Each structure stands twice: as structure tokens, then as C-alpha cells.
Amino acid sequence: MLLSNVRKSTVRHGLLEKGDKVLVACSGGADSTALLLALLELSGEYDLRIAVAHFNHRLRRASDQDERFVIRLARKLGLPVYVKREDIRAWALKHGQNIEEAGRERRYRFLRDTASRVGARKIATGHTLTDQAETVLMRLLRGTGPRGLEGIAPCVDNLIIRPLIDIERREVEAYLRSSETPHREDESNRNLDYLRNRVRRRLIPYLEKSFDPKIVRHLGKLAEISREEEKVWAELCGAEEERSIIRRKGTVFLDARRLSALPPGSGRRLVRAFLAAVKGDLRRFTFRDVEAVRLLAEQKEAALPGNLFLSRERGLISVKEKTKPAPRFEHKWDGKKRLAIPALRLSFVGRIKKGMTKLPSYDDRRRALVDAGKINFPLLVRNCREGDRYRPLGSPGRKKLAEIMRSKGIPPGERGRHPVFISGEEIIWVSGLPIADDHRVTPTTRRVLVIERR
Amino acid sequence: MLLSNVRKSTVRHGLLEKGDKVLVACSGGADSTALLLALLELSGEYDLRIAVAHFNHRLRRASDQDERFVIRLARKLGLPVYVKREDIRAWALKHGQNIEEAGRERRYRFLRDTASRVGARKIATGHTLTDQAETVLMRLLRGTGPRGLEGIAPCVDNLIIRPLIDIERREVEAYLRSSETPHREDESNRNLDYLRNRVRRRLIPYLEKSFDPKIVRHLGKLAEISREEEKVWAELCGAEEERSIIRRKGTVFLDARRLSALPPGSGRRLVRAFLAAVKGDLRRFTFRDVEAVRLLAEQKEAALPGNLFLSRERGLISVKEKTKPAPRFEHKWDGKKRLAIPALRLSFVGRIKKGMTKLPSYDDRRRALVDAGKINFPLLVRNCREGDRYRPLGSPGRKKLAEIMRSKGIPPGERGRHPVFISGEEIIWVSGLPIADDHRVTPTTRRVLVIERR
Numbered sequence: 001m002l003l004s005n006v007r008k009s010t011v012r013h014g015l016l017e018k019g020d021k022v023l024v025a026c027s028g029g030a031d032s033t034a035l036l037l038a039l040l041e042l043s044g045e046y047d048l049r050i051a052v053a054h055f056n057h058r059l060r061r062a063s064d065q066d067e068r069f070v071i072r073l074a075r076k077l078g079l080p081v082y083v084k085r086e087d088i089r090a091w092a093l094k095h096g097q098n099i100e101e102a103g104r105e106r107r108y109r110f111l112r113d114t115a116s117r118v119g120a121r122k123i124a125t126g127h128t129l130t131d132q133a134e135t136v137l138m139r140l141l142r143g144t145g146p147r148g149l150e151g152i153a154p155c156v157d158n159l160i161i162r163p164l165i166d167i168e169r170r171e172v173e174a175y176l177r178s179s180e181t182p183h184r185e186d187e188s189n190r191n192l193d194y195l196r197n198r199v200r201r202r203l204i205p206y207l208e209k210s211f212d213p214k215i216v217r218h219l220g221k222l223a224e225i226s227r228e229e230e231k232v233w234a235e236l237c238g239a240e241e242e243r244s245i246i247r248r249k250g251t252v253f254l255d256a257r258r259l260s261a262l263p264p265g266s267g268r269r270l271v272r273a274f275l276a277a278v279k280g281d282l283r284r285f286t287f288r289d290v291e292a293v294r295l296l297a298e299q300k301e302a303a304l305p306g307n308l309f310l311s312r313e314r315g316l317i318s319v320k321e322k323t324k325p326a327p328r329f330e331h332k333w334d335g336k337k338r339l340a341i342p343a344l345r346l347s348f349v350g351r352i353k354k355g356m357t358k359l360p361s362y363d364d365r366r367r368a369l370v371d372a373g374k375i376n377f378p379l380l381v382r383n384c385r386e387g388d389r390y391r392p393l394g395s396p397g398r399k400k401l402a403e404i405m406r407s408k409g410i411p412p413g414e415r416g417r418h419p420v421f422i423s424g425e426e427i428i429w430v431s432g433l434p435i436a437d438d439h440r441v442t443p444t445t446r447r448v449l450v451i452e453r454r
Numbered sequence: 455m456l457l458s459n460v461r462k463s464t465v466r467h468g469l470l471e472k473g474d475k476v477l478v479a480c481s482g483g484a485d486s487t488a489l490l491l492a493l494l495e496l497s498g499e500y501d502l503r504i505a506v507a508h509f510n511h512r513l514r515r516a517s518d519q520d521e522r523f524v525i526r527l528a529r530k531l532g533l534p535v536y537v538k539r540e541d542i543r544a545w546a547l548k549h550g551q552n553i554e555e556a557g558r559e560r561r562y563r564f565l566r567d568t569a570s571r572v573g574a575r576k577i578a579t580g581h582t583l584t585d586q587a588e589t590v591l592m593r594l595l596r597g598t599g600p601r602g603l604e605g606i607a608p609c610v611d612n613l614i615i616r617p618l619i620d621i622e623r624r625e626v627e628a629y630l631r632s633s634e635t636p637h638r639e640d641e642s643n644r645n646l647d648y649l650r651n652r653v654r655r656r657l658i659p660y661l662e663k664s665f666d667p668k669i670v671r672h673l674g675k676l677a678e679i680s681r682e683e684e685k686v687w688a689e690l691c692g693a694e695e696e697r698s699i700i701r702r703k704g705t706v707f708l709d710a711r712r713l714s715a716l717p718p719g720s721g722r723r724l725v726r727a728f729l730a731a732v733k734g735d736l737r738r739f740t741f742r743d744v745e746a747v748r749l750l751a752e753q754k755e756a757a758l759p760g761n762l763f764l765s766r767e768r769g770l771i772s773v774k775e776k777t778k779p780a781p782r783f784e785h786k787w788d789g790k791k792r793l794a795i796p797a798l799r800l801s802f803v804g805r806i807k808k809g810m811t812k813l814p815s816y817d818d819r820r821r822a823l824v825d826a827g828k829i830n831f832p833l834l835v836r837n838c839r840e841g842d843r844y845r846p847l848g849s850p851g852r853k854k855l856a857e858i859m860r861s862k863g864i865p866p867g868e869r870g871r872h873p874v875f876i877s878g879e880e881i882i883w884v885s886g887l888p889i890a891d892d893h894r895v896t897p898t899t900r901r902v903l904v905i906e907r908r
Contacts (some may be wrong), residue, residue: 141665143672145679146600198664206660210652211595218597221741225599225722232719236690263689265682287675 002175006038006163013154015161016122021049023082023120025111026073028054028066028184032126033073034176035164039124040077053114053123055107056085059099059188066184073181082118084110108160115159127152127162130169133219134199141195145268145287150230151223168216233269240266241273246316252278253316259294267294278319293317326416330382335372335449339381344417346453353448359441365453368421368429370439372447380422384415390427393434404433421451456629460492460617467608469615470576475503477536477574479565480527482508482520482638486580487527488630489618493578494531507568507577509561510539513553513642520638527635536572538564562614569613581606581616584623587673588653595649599722599741604684605677622670687723694720695727700770706732707770713748721748732773747771780870784836789826789903793835798871800907807902813895819907822875822883824893826901834876838869844881847888858887875905
């Protein structure tokens with residue numbers, strides 16, 4: 001029964017070719033042990049060469065026993081076996097991932113590397129239809145759109161194959177019992193802190209008992225249909241993505257006019273493709289974020305999760321990093337003592353120089369020289385404010401400070417980070433900009449105030 | 455809170471236009487009573503005229519009390535109210551429907567008729583986001599593809615509107631409590647024999663408690679995204695359906711070559727459209743049936759549910775009604791006594807006429823006249839068999855019986871229902887076909903055997 005179903009899946013999903021060398025990922029648990037035996041039974045028909053791979057996550061006390069079990073099993077079956085041990089907890093900590101994610105990533109890395117090293121054309125994993133149903137349910141419970149329902153693929157990259165994907169776990173376990181091969185129990189499967197274990201041990205049995213004994217098959221079918229429909233979507237959206245997602249000077253833009261011509265059903269998918277292009281993946285983005293992009297009006301901005309915001313200018317939507325608004329600060333300064341601005345983690349020192357014959361070199365950013373005779377101490381040093389104006393050195397007249405900053409390419413979020421030095425009502429210098437023309441050093445200047453950033 | 459959410463849904467789904475007359479379907483339960491109050495509160499903004507409709511299914515003892523409650527409520531609010539009573543149990547019985555189905559059909563019939571009679575442009579129903587989540591879960595539990603996930607539409611035909619569709623039932627109930635308006639409890643909601651009640655009272659509370667308190671919102675979102683994606687599918691498939699589903703001489707055909715050029719994702723949808731075109735709806739068809747159509751090879755047949763089967767000829771797939779194969783029979787007959795063929799519920803009588811000067815009129819179906827002098831009695835009367843041949847009256851030579859039947863348009867399933875009359879080794883007549891040329895009545899005939907079907 002199991003073998004004939006594995007055969008069917010193999011044909012239906014095109015999993016094996018004659019003469020394939022198959023690396024079977026075996027944890028020692030029921031599913032992957034059954035997978036190994038089943039593929040061995042089919043190896044004659046398909047002329048397969050089989051090798052075993054085991055990845056020891058070192059997460060549990062029994063991990064090393066699992067490893068020894070798999071090595072013994074492979075030897076008993078006369079198969080080559082490749083093993084790698086890695087401390088996944090440490091790795092996850094170091095790379096800021098959760099343990100499950102890290103384990104998956106490292107395990108597949110090991111499997112792909114090993115397959116490539118030993119010349120295996122296929123990597124077989126023991127995912128069953130029950131895993132599939134669990135995955136679909138988990139997605140439904142956490143919130144998903146139609147895309148999330150495609151679940152686990154029977155075949156990835158024509159390399160990773162899942163011959164048990166159409167077969168319920170109970171059938172797999174019955175096959176294993178009838179073969180009288182022992183397997184290892186992973187005690188972490190009993191830990192109901194994990195969502196998957198709660199779905200497996202509580203929710204699915206409850207749904208089978210109280211609603212429909214065929215629930216696992218129903219969800220598996222939904223996954224299969226969804227997966228095929230996703231391929232149609234990919235085809236359909238691919239062309240639209242190429243036209244509407246524009247990469248220019250390292251920035252990804254979305255053509256808002258094309259987007260608004262699409263019906264919501266395809267528009268949402270285009271937005272998701274755009275967000276994935278910007279951020280690499282869709283984690284943290286919700287339906288609300290997708291709608292924020294889709295419905296963003298011209299000249300408007302909208303918040304996204306993390307430090308991001310959307311802006312739409314001239315029909316192009318882009319995602320920008322929000323700079324934190326600069327903290328407010330305001331200090332009185334006598335021009336002599338060191339001026340600390342803790343809010344910006346900056347400090348300035350001032351010196352009065354008399355009768356300077358040779359002015360030191362200066363730049364707008366690090367150092368200003370102004371006519372001390374025209375200054376009323378103490379100076380006021382604060383963030384720029386709406387309405388600030390002054391006449392920068394050499395300029396014909398007064399301008400709005402915001403306008404000067406814009407023309408210098410200082411983005412709005414950065415503007416509060418340039419301390420403004422004020423004498424009386426007059427701006428004499430803005431760090432990063434030219435000094436005020438009215439306070440410049442002239443031949444009649446007797447004392448020069450030198451302000452230096454430290 | 456509820457009102458502002460109703461306003462949002464109204465805008466988002468385009469539910470109301472200024473000056474609409476709205477017929478509010480009110481059962482007297484919490485949801486529809488809250489709907490009525492909410493629309494009344496919004497009636498100023500939208501310049502609405504509101505009327506109340508109540509359909510009394512007469513299914514429960516309390517039905518008449520519900521009716522009186524709604525009439526009193528409408529009068530208290532100063533609104534016109536329209537009521538219809540119908541014995542749904544009797545109606546369902548008469549029309550072979552289940553009670554839920556019959557109730558829905560008759561209720562919407564009443565609502566549409568009433569709206570049209572009183573000039574209401576909209577019919578509002580009290581479906582909530584919780585109903586939506588229940589519907590999606592029920593579909594998942596019973597087995598569904600992506601199409602089943604779109605659930606309840608916020609608006610149908612720009613006539614039926616569901617202003618509460620984005621709002622959870624608990625919020626609706628809180629609003630009703632705060633308005634201090636009483637409502638009726640439908641005690642049949644407590645009956646856990648109904649799937650919906652089990653989902654509502656057991657499954658959703660369990661999922662909220664043990665998995666995610668936002669599960670109703672998640673499922674509602676899935677329904678909404680699915681609904682918009684279904685519109686894209688409808689657009690996409692519509693053109694393909696027009697090309698591939700062919701109606702000719704009262705039969706619906708599916709162009710199998712076009713079908714096989716499609717990826718499974720869209721091919722399955724085309725097959726579903728074809729089956730719906732053939733049978734009116736998709737009840738009883740499963741994923742397996744869809745795959746049977748999609749993968750049917752040329753010259754092959756496949757079974758469908760009910761009395762149907764598929765056949766593919768010359769690149770066209772059609773659905774045919776299966777005729778039961780005719781029961782086998784074989785009788786000896788002396789040509790005189792009444793011949794009964796119980797298997798076909800037919801009988802024949804024979805007479806020998808001597809020296810007939812005027813032959814009676816005859817037709818192939820009811821009566822045959824043959825030269826009795828050329829016949830060896832008893833005749834053998836049996837079903838046709840593979841390899842039967844004879845020369846029909848006026849034909850230049852012998853032909854296969856199956857070929858003669860085919861050319862007369864007798865379908866294969868019917869062919870066994872035409873008794874074959876045999877003298878020695880020679881077919882002399884097949885009921886429904888011409889007699890054998892070699893046994894025709896000629897000027898030299900002295901005795902005529904007249905066979906008549908009774």
C-alpha cells in the first residue's frame with residue numbers, strides 16, 4: 001500500500017529519474033526511517049543508489065543517540081552515511097535567529113553541500129501529508145492569504161524531493177511497524193509549547209474526531225491545488241512585476257499608476273513582490289501594509305513596520321528608512337567652555353583669537369570663524385525650527401534654513417541634527433552650513449570667535 | 455466604534471448610495487437587530503429610507519414570537535415592516551432539498567420580491583465577520599479548494615449588502631447591549647447537530663483560546679483576499695472558457711487539446727467551469743473527478759458520480775449519461791406462441807399468413823414480414839453480439855450489425871435492447887432495423903411470417 005502510493009507520487013510529481021543517486025535525510029524518527037526503507041525497496045525499479053545523511057543539531061540529550069542509531073541503521077542496510085554535528089543553539093544565538101529557523105537553514109545547507117560533494121542528484125526528506133496539513137493549519141492560525149496555503153512542495157529545484165508528501169503519517173507508521181524496523185522518538189515532539197506540536201497532538205485529532213476524519217486529506221488537497229494555482233499567478237504576475245518594479249540608482253520603485261490600474265487581487269500580489277524586492281522577504285509585513293502601499297496617494301507618505309516608511313512622488317512609490325527625529329535640545333553657551341550636546345552626542349569648543357593675521361583653514365562642518373565683536377554672549381544653541389532664516393556667506397539675501405538644507409541634500413530627518421548657533425535673534429552659524437554673511441570675518445574684525453566641533 | 459466601522463465598510467465595499475431605500479432583513483436575533491439600529495443611526499448621513507422584512511420559517515415553536523417581536527420593534531422605530539410566513543419543512547420535503555438550503559432559497563426569494571415591490575434598492579443582511587470565519591472554517595473542514603475560501607460577499611448584485619461583514623459578532627453584541635434594545639435568541643443555535651453551531655460554539659472558541667485570539671480576523675482577511683483574487687481568476691478564465699467550452703446540438707463539449715495546453719492550476723478551473731456548464735452546479739464533483747476530466751486520454755472513457763461518464767472523441771470531451779447495459783437473454787421461438795422477453799419487458803407475436811395478396815403496412819420497429827418458406831423453426835431470439843452481420847433490405851451486401859446500428863444513431867448502450875431474430879445461422883430481422891434482404895417477401899412467397907411487437 002505505502003510502496004504503491006510512493007510510486008504514484010513519484011510519477012505524479014516527477015521525483016525520481018532512473019539511475020538517480022539519492023541522499024536520504026534521516027533523523028532516525030519514524031517518517032524518515034520509513035522513507036529510507038521505502039526508497040530502498042524501490043531502488044531496483046529506479047536503479048537508485050542510496051546514501052544516508054544525518055544532521056545532529058545537538059539540541060537534546062538524545063541527539064547523540066539518534067546519530068548512533070542512524071549510523072548503525074545505514075551500516076545494517078549497507079549504505080554510506082554522512083553525519084554532521086553542529087551546536088544549533090549557539091549558531092542561532094550568534095545569528096539572531098530562532099532555533100527552528102536556524103536548524104532548518106543549517107540542516108538544508110549540510111544536505112545540499114553533502115549532495116553536491118558525493119554527487120547525489122536528489123535529496124529526499126520524510127515530509128508526509130500530515131506535515132502538510134499541519135503546515136496549512138499553522139498558516140491559517142497565524143493568518144495567511146492564499147499564497148500561504150501552498151504549504152510544502154513535493155519537489156524543490158528538482159533536487160529536494162518528498163516522496164511521502166501524499167501519504168498520511170499513520171500509513172507511514174503502519175508501514176514501519178510492519179517492516180519491524182525500530183526508530184527513535186524525538187521527545188521534543190511532546191513539548192506543547194511549540195505551535196506545530198499543539199497542532200499535531202491536539203488540533204488535528206480534535207478535528208478528525210469532531211468534524212471530519214478526512215481533514216488531513218482535505219487540507220493536503222487544498223495545498224496541492226493552491227500550489228498549482230500559485231504557478232499560474234507567478235506567470236501572470238511575473239510580466240507585471242517586470243514592468244512595474246523599477247530599479248534605479250540602488251533604489252527600488254513601484255510604478256503607482258500601473259498599480260492603480262490593476263484589480264485588488266493582482267495589485268496586492270504586485271505590492272508583495274515589491275516589498276519582497278525592497279526588503280528581501282515579507283516577514284513583518286501585514287495585509288494592512290500591503291493596502292497602505294496599494295492605496296497610497298500622490299505626495300503622501302505612510303508608515304511601514306520597522307524603521308520604514310513609504311513615499312509616493314511623481315507616480316513612483318519607494319520605501320525609505322525613517323531616521324529618528326533628532327531629540328530636542330537647547331543650550332546657552334558662553335563661547336568659551338566646552339559645549340556638550342548630549343542629545344546628538346556632539347560637543348563644540350570655542351576660542352577667541354585676537355588680531356589673527358592668518359586665518360586657520362575651516363570647513364562648514366567642523367569649524368566656523370565669526371566676528372566676535374558682533375556677537376552677544378551667551379549664544380543660544382538649539383535645533384533648527386520652522387521659520388528659521390539667515391543669509392549664508394556670499395549669498396545675496398536671507399533664505400529659509402529648511403530651503404538651504406534641502407539644496408545641500410540634507411534629508412528632512414537629518415535636519416534636526418545640525419545645531420544652530422544664535423546670537424540675540426540672529427543665526428550666526430549652522431553646523432554643516434556656511435556661517436552668516438553678516439558675521440563673517442572682515443579686515444576690520446578685531447576678535448575672531450573660532451567654534452570647533454570635537 | 456461599531457458605527458465608525460460600519461461607515462468604513464460601507465465606503466470600502468461601496469454598499470450604500472445617498473437616498474437608498476434599504477430593506478433590512480431582520481430575524482429578531484442579535485446581529486440583524488443591531489444591523490437595523492446601526493443603519494437607522496446612519497440614515498441621516500446617507501439620506502436612507504429604511505424598511506424591515508421578516509421571514510417566518512415556521513420551523514420552531516418560537517417562530518411566531520420572533521415575528522411579533524420584529525413587528526413591534528419596527529413599529530416602535532416607526533418603520534414599515536413586511537412579513538411572510540412559509541412552512542419551510544413542507545417546502546423542503548416537496549422539493550427534495552435540505553431545510554437549511556430551502557430556508558435560504560425561500561428567504562432570499564421573499565427579500566428580493568419585497569424589495570422589488572416596495573422599491574427598495576438595497577437589501578441589508580446581518581452577516582458578521584464571525585459568520586465569515588465560520589463559513590471559511592466549514593469549507594476547510596468539509597474540503598475545499600481556493601475558490602471555497604472567498605466565503606460571504608459584502609455585496610451581491612449591488613442589491614444585497616452586508617454592512618457588518620468586517621465586524622466581529624462580539625462587537626455587534628456589545629453595541630446592541632449598549633443600545634439597550636432587546637433581541638430574540640434562536641434556540642436552534644444551540645443544537646450541536648448542525649456543523650455551523652459546532653464551529654461557532656466549540657471550534658472557534660477553542661482556536662481563540664488555545665491558538666490565536668485573532669483567528670476570526672485572520673480568516674476574514676483570507677476570505678477578503680481570496681474574493682478579490684477570484685475576480686482576477688474569473689477574468690482570466692472567462693476568455694479561456696469561451697474558447698474551450700463548446701455548445702453544439704444541445705451537448706456541451708470541452709476542447710481537450712486546449713485543456714491539455716494549460717497548466718494544472720488553470721486547467722482545473724476550466725474543467726470546473728465545464729462541469730458546471732454540463733450539470734448546472736458542482737455538487738457531487740470532487741477533485742478526483744476534475745482530475746479525471748483533465749487527464750482523460752483520447753478514445754477513453756471515465757466514470758463520474760451519478761449516472762454519468764466522460765468520453766473523449768476527436769479532441770472533444772463530453773459528459774454522457776450512462777445507460778444500463780441491457781440484460782442478456784436468449785429464447786427459442788416457434789413463431790406462433792407469444793414470445794415474452796422479460797429482460798426487456800417486451801413481447802412479440804407471430805402469425806403465418808398464406809397467399810397474402812395485400813401485404814399489411816409495416817415499420818422496422820413494430821412489425822416485420824418475412825418469407826416463412828425460407829425459415830427454419832424454432833427461431834433463436836437474443837441480444838446482438840460482437841461479429842453479428844446481415845444484409846438489410848435493399849442493401850448491396852452484408853454489414854456488421856454494430857455498424858448498421860451506429861449509422862441509424864442507436865447509441866452503444868442501447869444496442870442490446872434490440873432483439874435479433876435468427877433462423878439457423880442467419881439473422882432474419884433485428885427489431886428496429888430492416889429485415890434481411892434474403893428473407894424478404896417476393897412474388898414467389900407462399901407463406902408470410904408476420905412478427906409484431908406488442
